[in-house]
Amino acid sequence: MSIEVKVLLFASAREAAGNISETSISLDEGATTATFRRVMAEKYPGLSSLVLDEDSLTLALNEEYIESEVVLKNGDTIALIPPISGG
Amino acid sequence: MSVVQDKYLIRVSDDIPSLEECNTFVSDPSCGAISSFVGITRDNFQNKKVIMLSYEGYVPMAEKELKKLCVEANEKFASIKRIAIVHILGDCPVEAASVIICASSPHRREAMHCVEFLIDELKARIPIWKREIYEDGDGESVWKENVEWHEGKQRRVMVKVER
Numbered sequence: 001m002s003i004e005v006k007v008l009l010f011a012s013a014r015e016a017a018g019n020i021s022e023t024s025i026s027l028d029e030g031a032t033t034a035t036f037r038r039v040m041a042e043k044y045p046g047l048s049s050l051v052l053d054e055d056s057l058t059l060a061l062n063e064e065y066i067e068s069e070v071v072l073k074n075g076d077t078i079a080l081i082p083p084i085s086g087g
Numbered sequence: 088m089s090v091v092q093d094k095y096l097i098r099v100s101d102d103i104p105s106l107e108e109c110n111t112f113v114s115d116p117s118c119g120a121i122s123s124f125v126g127i128t129r130d131n132f133q134n135k136k137v138i139m140l141s142y143e144g145y146v147p148m149a150e151k152e153l154k155k156l157c158v159e160a161n162e163k164f165a166s167i168k169r170i171a172i173v174h175i176l177g178d179c180p181v182e183a184a185s186v187i188i189c190a191s192s193p194h195r196r197e198a199m200h201c202v203e204f205l206i207d208e209l210k211a212r213i214p215i216w217k218r219e220i221y222e223d224g225d226g227e228s229v230w231k232e233n234v235e236w237h238e239g240k241q242r243r244v245m246v247k248v249e250r
Contacts, residue, residue, distance in 0.1 A: 008145065010143060010144075010145055010214070010216060011143055011216035011218075011230050012216075012230045058243075060145070060148060060214065063145075063147060063148040063151055064148075065212070065243045067240070067243075079145055079148065079214070081145070081214055082216070082230070083232035083233070083236050083237065084210075084212070084213065084214055084215060084216055084232075084233055084236045085215070085216050085217045085230065085231035085232055085233050085236070086142070086144070086149075086174060086186070086209055086210060086213050086214075086215030086216070086217065086233070087126050087174075087185070087186050087206060087209055087210040087215075087233065
């Protein structure tokens with residue numbers, strides 16, 4: 001069984017992935033946010049150093065920040081949040 | 088306009104209300120004070136000439152986080168009557184407003200402290216990014232990072248997500 005998650009990329013993360021702002025990926029059932037980071041790094045080599053660095057890249061799951069490892073569900077939306085700079 | 092119970096005016100968009108419209112929104116007969124903050128594009132950064140900033144945002148999450156932030160501000164500063172907090176997206180040339188925050192209260196101190204709290208927290212946790220575009224070079228530009236984001240890591244996760 002596999003699950004499908006929607007991925008949103010912003011700012012430097014979007015550019016590092018080749019200017020992709022939205023995509024979806026399949027993961028094995030039971031995959032966590034850590035799995036997700038590894039799969040994204042393999043799929044987008046330009047993004048790998050950023051997506052694997054938890055200090056530089058935060059994730060938001062269904063529009064909420066998450067800091068610890070979480071098990072993903074089918075239909076989740078994950079956003080890649082590089083350091084913000086609003087204001 | 089995204090209005091929550093007429094108490095908060097929140098918008099993250101390429102078309103934001105003016106300072107005057109924000110002041111009008113927060114104004115109330117019971118309030119003797121309106122405090123406001125306007126962030127504008129500055130023309131320089133470390134001896135480089137800046138021609139504009141360009142903003143990008145995760146709009147639904149940014150607006151959701153701004154609503155949470157307004158509720159928190161109201162818990163912290165109980166006499167606050169209304170808040171307007173709006174942020175531009177897209178290009179923002181020198182001297183144009185990128186962020187406008189207004190708060191009203193019966194007396195001045197709560198409104199002033201509330202606005203300071205709101206801009207500091209906005210910079211720490213609202214998912215918006217700016218690219219600084221310089222005059223020199225062939226459209227040289229840099230994604231900026233707020234120091235408040237790095238300092239605010241603990242504050243962003245207020246409630247653990249139940250899964």
